[in-house]
Every structure is written in structure tokens, then in C-alpha cells.
Amino acid sequence: MNSMDRYPKAYIDFLAEYHGSRDYFECHEIMEEYWKEQAGTRHTGCWLVFIRIAVACYHARRGNWAGARKMMAKAAEEAEPALMAELGMDGEELAARLQAAAVAWSRPRPPAYRDIELPIADPALKEAAQSACLNRGWEWDTPLDRVDADTVNRHLTRDRTRVVEARRLSAERKRLNRQKD
Numbered sequence: 001m002n003s004m005d006r007y008p009k010a011y012i013d014f015l016a017e018y019h020g021s022r023d024y025f026e027c028h029e030i031m032e033e034y035w036k037e038q039a040g041t042r043h044t045g046c047w048l049v050f051i052r053i054a055v056a057c058y059h060a061r062r063g064n065w066a067g068a069r070k071m072m073a074k075a076a077e078e079a080e081p082a083l084m085a086e087l088g089m090d091g092e093e094l095a096a097r098l099q100a101a102a103v104a105w106s107r108p109r110p111p112a113y114r115d116i117e118l119p120i121a122d123p124a125l126k127e128a129a130q131s132a133c134l135n136r137g138w139e140w141d142t143p144l145d146r147v148d149a150d151t152v153n154r155h156l157t158r159d160r161t162r163v164v165e166a167r168r169l170s171a172e173r174k175r176l177n178r179q180k181d
Contacts, residue, residue, distance in 0.1 A: 007088060007125055010034035014050060015129035018118060020138030024061070027054035046087055049079045053098070053116065060105065060113050069105050076102040088122030117141070 010030055017027045028051055035047035052075035060068035076098035081091030097116055104111050120126040130140050 007128065008034060011050075011087070012125070012128050012132050014054075015118065015120070015125070016132035016136060016138070018054065019129065019141050020133035020136060022115065024054040024058035028058065043083060043087060045078055045080065046083050049075050049084075049098075052078070053118075056101075056105075057116060060110075061115075063113075065105060065110050068110075069102070072098065072102045072105055085121065088120060088125035090119040090121040093119040 010033070014027050014030045014034075017023055017030060031047055031051045031054065035044065035051060038044055038047060052071045056068045056071035056075060059065070059071065076095070079091075079095045079098050081095045084091035084094050097119065101116055120129065133140050
């Protein structure tokens with residue numbers, strides 16, 4: 001069985017982005033879409049942890065430590081090593097790295113930002129993710145100093161029309177529900 005049969009394409013794409021482009025905003029987008037499609041399945045919580053890791057790294061890299069702390073603490077709390085191991089990760093090592101980051105990032109003066117490497121244990125998964133990475137023209141484990149400002153600040157350049165409208169509709173529904181009560 002090859003890794004594409006064993007692991008979802010979205011997961012391999014996530015890992016390629018995470019370790020290659022270091023576009024954590026895009027990582028979040030890829031995994032969030034997949035997580036929504038997979039709601040209620042065995043690994044739903046794992047997909048959410050990967051989303052939280054990407055969001056935490058995105059915030060931390062930009063110096064938004066409040067957002068980074070919140071997401072990393074949740075990721076550390078929710079990571080289940082055995083389930084992560086089923087997804088080709090070294091689950092124990094991943095949980096330890098997340099916990100260490102959560103502790104370090106909660107200090108009054110957080111450390112200088114460093115990428116958190118995801119400990120891929122399954123060689124076939126790593127090979128598939130590295131291949132996807134190279135096919136996109138990226139270096140595996142791209143160093144922080146090679147990530148451009150547009151990638152670091154991705155949220156500033158995206159079209160937020162749908163997000164703003166969804167938030168407006170949600171607020172309107174809540175207002176109407178309060179009026180009913």
C-alpha cells in the first residue's frame with residue numbers, strides 16, 4: 001500500500017506546505033477544509049490539532065503571542081499520541097514538542113520564534129510529503145530566513161469578503177435569537 005492510499009491527499013499537502021513553503025495560513029486552510037469534510041470521524045480531533053499548530057505558528061512568527069499561546073495550549077491539550085501515531089507521526093514526540101512550546105510561549109517574555117518541526121515517523125508518509133514539496137519547487141524544512149514577508153503576513157492580502165459576511169450573518173442570528181427570548 002502506498003502512502004497516497006493510506007494517508008489523505010489533504011494531509012500530505014498540509015505536510016508539504018508546513019515543511020516546504022512554511023505558509024502556515026495556507027496549511028490552516030488546507031486542513032480546515034479537510035477537517036470539516038471529516039467531522040465525526042476517528043481522526044477529527046487530530047486534524048483540528050494540526051489546524052491549531054499551523055495557526056499558533058502563524059501567530060507566533062508574527063509576534064502575536066496572545067493568539068499563539070491560546071492555539072498552542074489547545075493543541076498541546078488535545079493532541080492524542082496514539083491517534084497521531086496512526087497518522088504516521090511520532091505521537092509522543094509531537095505531544096512533547098507541543099507541550100514544550102506551550103510552556104515556553106506562556107512565559108512573560110516568550111523566546112525568539114522557531115518553527116516547530118512535525119516529527120513524521122512513517123518513512124512512506126515523509127517521502128510522499130517531501131515529494132509533494134519538491135514538486136511544488138520548495139525545499140523541505142525551509143529555514144525561517146527564506147520565508148518572504150507576504151507569506152508571513154498572508155492574512156493581510158486575502159479577500160475577507162466571505163468571512164466578514166459570515167460573521168455579520170452570525171451576529172444577526174444571535175441578535176434575533178436574543179429578541180425571541
